[in-house]
Amino acid sequence: MSMTMAATAPGIRTGQWRLERVELLNWGTFQGHHGLDIARKGFLLTGHSGSGKSSLVDAISAVLTPRGKLHFNAAAQDTSARGEDRTLVSYIRGAWRRSADDETGEVRAEYLRTGATFSGILLRYNDNTGAKPVLLLKLYHLRRGSNTPADVSELSILLQEDATLTGFVDYLRNGIETRRIKSTWPAAYVTDKHSAFASRFCRLMGISGENAVLLLHRTQSAKSLGSLDDLFREFMLDRPKTFDIATTAVAQFGELSEAHRLVVEAREQVDHLRGMEEPARAFGLNSARATDAAVLSAALTSFRDEWKLKLAKDAKAAAQAAALTAQHDFDLAAATTAEMEEAHSAARRQVDGHGGQALRDQQTQVDLAQERERDVLGRRVELASKLEAVGISFPASFEEYEELRAAARTERSGLDAARAASRQTINELHEARGAAKAKVRDLETELKSLRGRRSNLGDTLVTARSVVAEAAGLPASAFPFAGELLEVRKEFADWTGAIERVLRPLATVMLVPEKHIDRVRDAVDGLFLGARLVFESVPGRSEPPRAARTERSLLSRVQVADGPMAGWLHAVLSGNYDYECVDSPAELGGSEKAVTRAGQVKRSRTRHEKDDRSRVDDRSTWVLGFDNADKLELLSSLVQAARATADQLADRVDAAENRREAERLRAEALALTETHGWDQLDAGRARARVESHKERLAEILAASGDLRAAEAAAKEAKTRWAAAQKAQQAAMESMAEVKTQLVGLDRIVLELGPRVAASADVPEELAASLRERFLRQRRSIVHDVIDEVALTVATGLGAEEKQATSQAAAARTAFASLAGEFRRLWPAKAGDLTDQVEDGGGYLALLEQLVADRLPDFETRFFELMERQSQQNVATLANEIRRAPLEVRDRVAPINGSLKRSAFDAGRFLKIVVKENRGELGRKFLSDLQDISAAHGWPRAATMPKPSSKSCGASWRNSPRANPATPPGGTNAWTPGFTCASPPRK
Numbered sequence: 001m002s003m004t005m006a007a008t009a010p011g012i013r014t015g016q017w018r019l020e021r022v023e024l025l026n027w028g029t030f031q032g033h034h035g036l037d038i039a040r041k042g043f044l045l046t047g048h049s050g051s052g053k054s055s056l057v058d059a060i061s062a063v064l065t066p067r068g069k070l071h072f073n074a075a076a077q078d079t080s081a082r083g084e085d086r087t088l089v090s091y092i093r094g095a096w097r098r099s100a101d102d103e104t105g106e107v108r109a110e111y112l113r114t115g116a117t118f119s120g121i122l123l124r125y126n127d128n129t130g131a132k133p134v135l136l137l138k139l140y141h142l143r144r145g146s147n148t149p150a151d152v153s154e155l156s157i158l159l160q161e162d163a164t165l166t167g168f169v170d171y172l173r174n175g176i177e178t179r180r181i182k183s184t185w186p187a188a189y190v191t192d193k194h195s196a197f198a199s200r201f202c203r204l205m206g207i208s209g210e211n212a213v214l215l216l217h218r219t220q221s222a223k224s225l226g227s228l229d230d231l232f233r234e235f236m237l238d239r240p241k242t243f244d245i246a247t248t249a250v251a252q253f254g255e256l257s258e259a260h261r262l263v264v265e266a267r268e269q270v271d272h273l274r275g276m277e278e279p280a281r282a283f284g285l286n287s288a289r290a291t292d293a294a295v296l297s298a299a300l301t302s303f304r305d306e307w308k309l310k311l312a313k314d315a316k317a318a319a320q321a322a323a324l325t326a327q328h329d330f331d332l333a334a335a336t337t338a339e340m341e342e343a344h345s346a347a348r349r350q351v352d353g354h355g356g357q358a359l360r361d362q363q364t365q366v367d368l369a370q371e372r373e374r375d376v377l378g379r380r381v382e383l384a385s386k387l388e389a390v391g392i393s394f395p396a397s398f399e400e401y402e403e404l405r406a407a408a409r410t411e412r413s414g415l416d417a418a419r420a421a422s423r424q425t426i427n428e429l430h431e432a433r434g435a436a437k438a439k440v441r442d443l444e445t446e447l448k449s450l451r452g453r454r455s456n457l458g459d460t461l462v463t464a465r466s467v468v469a470e471a472a473g474l475p476a477s478a479f480p481f482a483g484e485l486l487e488v489r490k491e492f493a494d495w496t497g498a499i500e501r502v503l504r505p506l507a508t509v510m511l512v513p514e515k516h517i518d519r520v521r522d523a524v525d526g527l528f529l530g531a532r533l534v535f536e537s538v539p540g541r542s543e544p545p546r547a548a549r550t551e552r553s554l555l556s557r558v559q560v561a562d563g564p565m566a567g568w569l570h571a572v573l574s575g576n577y578d579y580e581c582v583d584s585p586a587e588l589g590g591s592e593k594a595v596t597r598a599g600q601v602k603r604s605r606t607r608h609e610k611d612d613r614s615r616v617d618d619r620s621t622w623v624l625g626f627d628n629a630d631k632l633e634l635l636s637s638l639v640q641a642a643r644a645t646a647d648q649l650a651d652r653v654d655a656a657e658n659r660r661e662a663e664r665l666r667a668e669a670l671a672l673t674e675t676h677g678w679d680q681l682d683a684g685r686a687r688a689r690v691e692s693h694k695e696r697l698a699e700i701l702a703a704s705g706d707l708r709a710a711e712a713a714a715k716e717a718k719t720r721w722a723a724a725q726k727a728q729q730a731a732m733e734s735m736a737e738v739k740t741q742l743v744g745l746d747r748i749v750l751e752l753g754p755r756v757a758a759s760a761d762v763p764e765e766l767a768a769s770l771r772e773r774f775l776r777q778r779r780s781i782v783h784d785v786i787d788e789v790a791l792t793v794a795t796g797l798g799a800e801e802k803q804a805t806s807q808a809a810a811a812r813t814a815f816a817s818l819a820g821e822f823r824r825l826w827p828a829k830a831g832d833l834t835d836q837v838e839d840g841g842g843y844l845a846l847l848e849q850l851v852a853d854r855l856p857d858f859e860t861r862f863f864e865l866m867e868r869q870s871q872q873n874v875a876t877l878a879n880e881i882r883r884a885p886l887e888v889r890d891r892v893a894p895i896n897g898s899l900k901r902s903a904f905d906a907g908r909f910l911k912i913v914v915k916e917n918r919g920e921l922g923r924k925f926l927s928d929l930q931d932i933s934a935a936h937g938w939p940r941a942a943t944m945p946k947p948s949s950k951s952c953g954a955s956w957r958n959s960p961r962a963n964p965a966t967p968p969g970g971t972n973a974w975t976p977g978f979t980c981a982s983p984p985r986k
Helices: 053-064 074-079 088-093 165-171 178-184 194-205 210-219 228-236 241-353 356-389 398-451 459-472 490-507 514-525 566-576 585-590 629-675 683-702 705-758 764-777 786-825 837-853 855-900 920-933 954-958
Strands: 002-004 018-027 030-037 044-046 095-100 107-111 117-126 134-142 153-159 189-191 486-488 509-513 534-538 558-560 580-582 594-596 909-914 976-981
Touching: 018 053, 018 088, 018 165, 030 165, 044 053, 053 088, 053 117, 053 134, 053 210, 088 095, 088 107, 088 117, 088 134, 117 165, 134 165, 134 194, 153 178, 153 194, 165 178, 178 189, 189 194, 194 210, 241 705, 241 764, 241 786, 241 837, 241 855, 356 629, 356 683, 398 459, 398 629, 459 509, 459 514, 486 490, 490 509, 490 566, 490 580, 490 594, 509 514, 514 534, 558 566, 580 585, 585 594, 629 786, 764 786, 786 837, 855 909, 855 920
Parallel strands: 509 534, 580 594
Antiparallel strands: 002 044, 018 030, 018 117, 095 107, 117 134, 134 153, 153 189, 486 558, 909 976
16 A cells, blocks of 8 residues: 655645544554554555555544544445445454465455454544544444444543554553543543443534534545535535424324324223123123032032931921820820720620520621621732733633633743843843943043033043152143144044044153153152053153145144144144045055054054044044133033933833833732632632621520610620720820831931931022022922932033023123224234133133223214324424525525635636426325325325335325435435536636
8 A cells, every 4th residue: 555645735734623533453464553644735645456455544433523424445335335245343353364274165254363352443534733633433342253343332532632553552552441541531521321432522623413424434435425516415514304293293203103002992992891781791600600500519418418408407396295195195086995804704794694695696697607608708809909900800710710720831931931021131131221321421421521621631631640740740731642742633623533542542641841841750650540640751842843745635624723832743743743644545555654544553564553542523532722712512412322321221121121010010910810719719708608607696686675675785895895996006006116117217317417417518509599499499398308309409500501501601602702803903902811710710801901991982073183293293394394495595595605716627617506406296186285284185084004114195105206305306405416517707
């Protein structure tokens, strides 16, 4: 690089600050300290490419120019990309070449200074008046391993005394020691803020402002100056006010438009949220109803037992009092019977005194004949009733009876075989009914368990997870099963059974975050789970999933729930479960892993399986799904079907039992014909014997009048004795009935007492509700009917719970749809709220807040304010654009005066001519501004145009070039044109 002084003017103006020395320290390829004196008359830098010309110029720019507006090697940047590698860091490090790595091919810069390093630049200015010089310094430090501009430590110093850059080296070796520098140069102005530094040196050296400094930076290389128009527009003329006016207008329009948009959005949000109130209310109401019904059902048994025990105790107390009364009545009746017996004995003795022995003997014969008649009638009635019960008429004669007995012997042999077959059928029906009842119990148990959770997994696995989570001191929700995070997409619902068979090994795996795995291992090792539990540690970060091998892949038919486990599940699915879903077994051969719709799984090139322990479409065995609403509905229907089956089997058992009983009764009736002869059934002959003996007794009585009187007295005494005996029997039966009742009540009290004592007390509120339901079924509740009433109430509660659960599920679905739409439209407003109805309180709180803010009430006001303010801003902008040419002429006038003092050529001078270059588009632009300011073109639609840096309203948006600071037409309307004008010839 050569340095040549050249005179640039006939004289040097005293009092003008000019650069007289530059010092560099570790700047670019200037390793160490370098100094260069600058001639006051001017200085020309020449040299080959890479000799350091730009590095020296960039050093001057680094001191004077703000870092954010600093462009190193500016001349090169205007013509090529060579200057893009020049940065503050590259200068401090001393980048001297770029080379490619032999192994990687990566292009890297090679530095002279690779460790911790420092750099410095000093500019010395003098005004040639003998005053103190002005020294401007920049000091830099960069730590080892730091290579970004943000890592550079920088200090700016202004001195008005002699100094050299080498004097600062000791303050830079271990970082910039600002305090020591201030202590050594107390008169210096030291700051790490370039703006303050620039303000100070501009004021000291009479520089008008930042534009002058930027102009210097731009003109340091003549190659970077595009045109004089650019020079005047960017550096000599003040920034047009239209820029600030347009920026203000756009900003205000944007703010007001955004406010209006927020108001409209708030109204739409209020309308949407109000639509969510009803499903949220319905869900809450029906969930509460279902919960209340479930709680009442759970408390029903305890309530019934407690009430039944009380009723039994009350009945026992009443029965004890009745037993005392019955005992008293029996004692009185026994005494009366004894008295009547003695009176009858006395009367019989009177009869004996008047020859009553023959009478007694004959009476005995009458009694025996009557007893035999009663026996015959009893057997006859018994056999007749049994025969009639099985459809056989009682025979009227000995011959008919013998025919019946012969037929009975033949029929009984066939009945024995039929009864044996009936027993076998009944046993089979009892077994089937028992299995049906067991199935009902199992389904009801599973249904009850499902209602307490959202998982489709079996109760044993869910219980095992809860036990492990409790032992580990963590919530069960921290350990989801894979099946709870996987769901077959709705459009592929017909493939669910087949996909379930493929994914079941994964679905039943409990997923444990890696950070909790040690606690879970310890918990599992110390527990007996009663189930097979498989769990897997899930890392925080997972490999990205592989692409599916085919569009029919199972991967595209399964949805993974969002959450921390989603990435791991996607990776596992793509790595292990990329099965092709084929329509027929013939297609299995073309895939390594595939599954048919019927559930046949090909797990490798050679291994096939089909697990038909349950049907492929048996939804009760499915375990995938984000919730169990579908499975709840299915199990409810299965419970109803199982109950219906159990009821049908019960009816069939009853029918078979009835048939067997009919066969038994027929066999018994026919068997009686074998044991009874006709003489034991002939009622006519028995009656004739009774009449014969009565006639003989009458003959004896007719022979003696005293005997008749004594016999009449004896009969009367016997009648009274019989009445007393009957009264005594009635008293004894009454007492026995009361005692039997007491025994039953004692048994109830003994059975229910411990059970009631062991069960928890039913809260009074629940007890009152249940009592009301019981009394609604029967006005009077006693201990022997309460079980029947309880069954009716339990059935009603079950129906209520089912109905409320169904309605709650429908409300949940409706809410989820509305909430999902809300989250899609306004995700920021929804925040962490989900589309689950459990977050309904959060959405209603948003509604309350929006209603309380009353933003929708001001929608029209915001629109009018936006319209009025924007019209005012546009009018101001239009007026300023019209005035701009006059202001430019006023600004250019002194420049022309200065140019007139210096000849451009012999007899020729430069003159700046201001020309208005508004074409058709420019005039159209101003016309649009006028229309907007006059409210002719303002949009009245509810949706406002979105403001941008290039628009201030709808009319601006539609303009071909809508920059308010640069009207259409190519050049600013106030941009000066340049021309060489000859003075008038004299």
